[in-house]
Amino acid sequence: MGTSTNAILAFGFDIGEELPDSLLPEDEDEFFDFEEWLCGRLGLEWSEGRDDDYWLKRRAAIEAFPVDLVAHCSGDYPMYFLAVRGTESTALRGTPQRVQLTPPSEAAIICMREFCAEHGIEWREPDWHIFSMWH
DSSP, X not given: OOOOEEEEEEEEEEEESOOOGGGXXXXXXXXXXXXXXXXXXXXXXXXXXXXXXXXXXXXXXXXXXXXXXXEEEESSSOEEEEEETTOOEEEOTTOOOOOOOOOOOHHHHXXXXXXXXXXXXXXXXXXXXXXXXXX
């Protein structure tokens, strides 16, 4: 099995490798999964016997949330980029990706600012950034 490096483009800002306490998993050895955290926050907890309806609700809830936390750098030692949801574009190694940059709405940026305030993340003016993920 080889190594893959992917390019990621998103609108937001880097928050480094340290997550705020409010996002940390209870088990410090557990890998942080933003979508799982978000679903727990929204009351869509994992349960036995989930059906297709659960997955539809889950996908809709994630897509409706205006903020995304994008892992980058390395799968084993991730760093995090706070992005406006829907602005992330990934080019897989060796595959050019066409990108159309559409600035996010002011409402999306306000939601991002509120998320930062709620979780103790230092606000930085968001902009377009390109970074990588090594798998």
